[in-house]
Amino acid sequence: MKIKLINEQIRETLGIESPVFPKYVTQIINLANQNAQGTRPKVVGQLSDLIKEFPGKKFEEWEEWYIQRHPDAIKDAKEKIFDMVKKLKHAINKIDENLINEWAKDLVLVKTFLGLRFQEAILKKAAELKGVDYRLSDNTDESKGIDGYIGDMPISIKPETYKIKKSLGEHIEAKIIYYKELKNGIEVDLGELFL
Incomplete structure (x- = not known):
C-alpha cells in the first residue's frame, strides 16, 4: 500500500505552523533567493549534513540546536535575499508592454x-x-x-x-x-x- 503526504500534511502532523504568504510572494522570494544564493551552504551551512548530526526529535529542538551553530545564518540569508528583492523591484518598474x-x-x-x-x-x-x-x-x-x-x-x-x-x-x-x-x-x- 502506498500513501501520499503533501507538505501541508507533514507540517500539520509534526505540529509546525504554516506561514501564510500573499499570492505570488513566494515565487518572487524564490527567484530572489536563486539569484542572491542566500540559502547556499556557505551562508546557512550544509543543511543535509546538519540534520543528520542533529540529535533531537522536535522542531523546537532543531531550531535551538541549529541557531547555536549558525547564529547569523537566517539574518545573513534574509539580507542577501532582501537586497535582491530590492533589485527585482527596480527591474520590474522597467517592464512595460514593449519590453x-x-x-x-x-x-x-x-x-x-x-x-x-x-x-x-x-x-x-x-x-x-x-x-x-x-x-x-x-x-x-x-x-x-x-x-x-x-x-x-x-x-x-x-x-x-x-x-x-x-x-x-x-x-x-x-x-x-x-x-x-x-x-x-x-x-x-x-x-x-x-x-
Whole structure:
C-alpha cells in the first residue's frame, strides 16, 4: 500500500505552523533567493549534513540546536535575499508592454529557431574543423536517431545528460556529439569525432 503526504500534511502532523504568504510572494522570494544564493551552504551551512548530526526529535529542538551553530545564518540569508528583492523591484518598474513584446518575440521566434537549428550549427562547425562537408538527415535517418552527417559519418547530437540515459539500452548507429547548454549558448564535445 502506498500513501501520499503533501507538505501541508507533514507540517500539520509534526505540529509546525504554516506561514501564510500573499499570492505570488513566494515565487518572487524564490527567484530572489536563486539569484542572491542566500540559502547556499556557505551562508546557512550544509543543511543535509546538519540534520543528520542533529540529535533531537522536535522542531523546537532543531531550531535551538541549529541557531547555536549558525547564529547569523537566517539574518545573513534574509539580507542577501532582501537586497535582491530590492533589485527585482527596480527591474520590474522597467517592464512595460514593449519590453514584454520583445521578450515574447525572442522566446517564441528566436530561441525556438535557435533551439531547433543549433544541430545544424554543430554539424557545420564540426565539418569545418574536419575539412569535410555536412548535411542534415532526412526523416528516415531521424527515426534512427541520426541528426546529420559529417562527410559520410552519421552523427547523433545529444545533450550531455544523455550519457546518464545511455543505460536505457537505446542503440544509435552513429557517432554521438554531446553538448551542454550554457547561459549564452552551448558547449560542444567533439571528442568522438577526432578519435
